[in-house]
Structures are given as structure tokens and as C-alpha cells.
Amino acid sequence: MKCNLSAVDRTTRIVVGSVAIVAAALAMRNVYGALLALAGALLVFSGTVGFCHVYKVLGIRTLKKA
Numbered sequence: 001m002k003c004n005l006s007a008v009d010r011t012t013r014i015v016v017g018s019v020a021i022v023a024a025a026l027a028m029r030n031v032y033g034a035l036l037a038l039a040g041a042l043l044v045f046s047g048t049v050g051f052c053h054v055y056k057v058l059g060i061r062t063l064k065k066a
Helices: 007-027 031-049 053-058
Strands: none
Touching (some): 007 031
């Protein structure tokens, strides 16, 4: 997996994913909360590793080529 996320994209994913996890844990204790927590975890994971499978499929690359 080659990195395809820029630093801004990675940071945004980590922040938004963290907020989603906290919101799901505090406010939503049902199926929707679980789905929100899962989506948040996926955002944090992709932001941490710097690779997004959806971007790969769509041909999107926010990381500048070196």
C-alpha cells in the first residue's frame, strides 16, 4: 500500500474520526452509534496509515508526487 493521503487529509481524518468515536460513545447507544463508531475507527485507521482504499479505487491522490 503506497501512501495516497496528504498531511492535511490525514490530520482531518484522524480528528473527524476521533470526534465520531467520542460522539458515538457518549450519545448513541444503539446500532447507529455502533456504525458511527465503526466509521470513526476506519477514518482514524486510514489517517494513521496514510492510505485510503476508496481513494485508490476512484483514482484520487491528495499526496503530492515526490
